[in-house]
Amino acid sequence: MPIKGVLPIVLQAKKDGFQGIILPKQNAEEAAIVEGIAVYPVEDLSDTCSFLLGIRQVAPLRIDVQEIFNQQVNGYEMDFSDVKGQENIKRALEIAAAGGHNVILIGPPGSGKTMLAKRIPSILPPLSMEESLETTKIHSVSGQLAATESLLTIRPFRSPHHTISDVALVGGGANPQPGEISLAHNGVLFLDELPEFKRSVLEVMRQPLESRSITISKAKITVDYPASFMLIAAMNPCPCGFYNHPSRNCTCGYINVQKYLSRISGPLLDRIDIHIEVTPVEFNELTTVRATEKSGSIRERVILARRIQEQRFKDLEHIHSNAQMRVRNIREYCLIDEIGKGLLKKAMDKLNLSSRAYDRILKVARTIADLDNSVAIKIEHLAEAIQYRSLDRENWTN
Numbered sequence: 001m002p003i004k005g006v007l008p009i010v011l012q013a014k015k016d017g018f019q020g021i022i023l024p025k026q027n028a029e030e031a032a033i034v035e036g037i038a039v040y041p042v043e044d045l046s047d048t049c050s051f052l053l054g055i056r057q058v059a060p061l062r063i064d065v066q067e068i069f070n071q072q073v074n075g076y077e078m079d080f081s082d083v084k085g086q087e088n089i090k091r092a093l094e095i096a097a098a099g100g101h102n103v104i105l106i107g108p109p110g111s112g113k114t115m116l117a118k119r120i121p122s123i124l125p126p127l128s129m130e131e132s133l134e135t136t137k138i139h140s141v142s143g144q145l146a147a148t149e150s151l152l153t154i155r156p157f158r159s160p161h162h163t164i165s166d167v168a169l170v171g172g173g174a175n176p177q178p179g180e181i182s183l184a185h186n187g188v189l190f191l192d193e194l195p196e197f198k199r200s201v202l203e204v205m206r207q208p209l210e211s212r213s214i215t216i217s218k219a220k221i222t223v224d225y226p227a228s229f230m231l232i233a234a235m236n237p238c239p240c241g242f243y244n245h246p247s248r249n250c251t252c253g254y255i256n257v258q259k260y261l262s263r264i265s266g267p268l269l270d271r272i273d274i275h276i277e278v279t280p281v282e283f284n285e286l287t288t289v290r291a292t293e294k295s296g297s298i299r300e301r302v303i304l305a306r307r308i309q310e311q312r313f314k315d316l317e318h319i320h321s322n323a324q325m326r327v328r329n330i331r332e333y334c335l336i337d338e339i340g341k342g343l344l345k346k347a348m349d350k351l352n353l354s355s356r357a358y359d360r361i362l363k364v365a366r367t368i369a370d371l372d373n374s375v376a377i378k379i380e381h382l383a384e385a386i387q388y389r390s391l392d393r394e395n396w397t398n
């Protein structure tokens with residue numbers, strides 16, 4: 001019978017000096033990506049005995065990992081060119097992908113939030129072999145790899161339903177299994193209809209959002225699972241969905257709009273750098289045949305911006321992207337001149353931005369400058385970053 005978690009088992013066996021491993025044939029593909037240890041696939045116990053007694057030969061399964069990797073690494077089937085119009089939203093998502101920033105999309109039903117979110121993995125840099133192995137291990141432990149699948153080569157996109165339990169989201173159980181946040185490792189965790197999630201579920205996600213891993217303790221076992229993901233959340237602006245809509249009237253009333261937003265806790269919102277308001281595209285925009293940019297070319301710009309960040313943070317452990325900067329890194333790498341400070345101050349006053357918005361704006365401005373290949377954060381970078389703080393405005397519900 002096939003088992004769960006073959007990949008980490010084989011990796012450990014190799015580390016411990018074993019030269020071969022006998023496995024159920026359904027697990028062989030997954031195990032064979034480990035180089036330097038022979039994988040013998042068998043049908044059943046009698047097969048195993050004949051092999052051990054030398055009565056029957058079993059050829060070790062070999063696969064060329066590099067080849068699978070090269071073939072599949074660009075194979076994401078959804079593309080940003082499917083989305084008509086929404087150029088400003090695509091720009092915001094490009095910035096998010098470039099700096100690894102968490103995002104919340106706010107907009108009425110049918111405005112394309114889900115459609116946009118699903119395409120984010122197509123503009124993230126391709127998985128490196130190391131990332132691919134890390135993520136594959138987690139999927140192996142949770143038994144989610146198909147029998148024919150050996151290596152995950154595409155960034156995961158996980159979109160759990162809002163009825164999900166704490167354990168299913170962050171992991172746990174008697175024999176601690178990874179949750180959705182770990183299955184999304186090196187990819188995207190999409191929480192659609194964010195205010196509908198149970199408050200307790202959102203709360204347990206706060207700590208792993210900071211530490212990018214989760215520690216699960218159960219009885220005598222403690223397990224650490226990695227959980228480094230980009231959080232993309234989506235929500236309607238109010239219960240009826242039409243608050244701030246360009247052509248329809250919201251029927252909720254001030255109190256209800258505010259109540260709806262308050263279902264998401266401040267500390268969670270605090271971990272989301274970019275807020276984007278999505279308005280539906282006009283009908284004639286939807287029916288145009290104008291060519292739109294493909295994900296591949298957006299991704300090239302994202303990759304260049306990520307290179308700049310790798311260089312910037314090369315001496316810092318645990319920091320790879322602008323989104324991961326701590327306060328002291330922000331003070332070092334997000335310097336702005338007097339004119340910039342003036343603009344930021346004016347914006348904070350005029351838009352009634354909360355103080356927590358300040359550092360978020362600086363981080364996002366850093367990413368915008370990186371996309372522009374600019375060492376300095378210029379005034380236009382700051383001005384753009386200021387736009388991505390909708391929910392921080394005190395007058396959002398006013």
Ligand SMILES: Nc1ncnc2c1ncn2[C@@H]1O[C@H](COP(=O)(O)OP(=O)(O)OP(=O)(O)O)[C@@H](O)[C@H]1O
Nearest residue numbers: 082083084085086108109110111112113114115281
């Ligand atoms: N800009 C667009 N270009 C092409 N198709 C679009 C666009 N916007 C919306 N659509 C179409 O409308 C459908 C609904 O969009 P989607 O489900 O992403 O909306 P949503 O904002 O997630 O809505 P809800 O709040 O109801 O979840 C999409 O499947 C797509 O077919």
Ligand SMILES: [Mg+2]
Nearest residue numbers: 113114115192
């Ligand atoms: Mg949706």
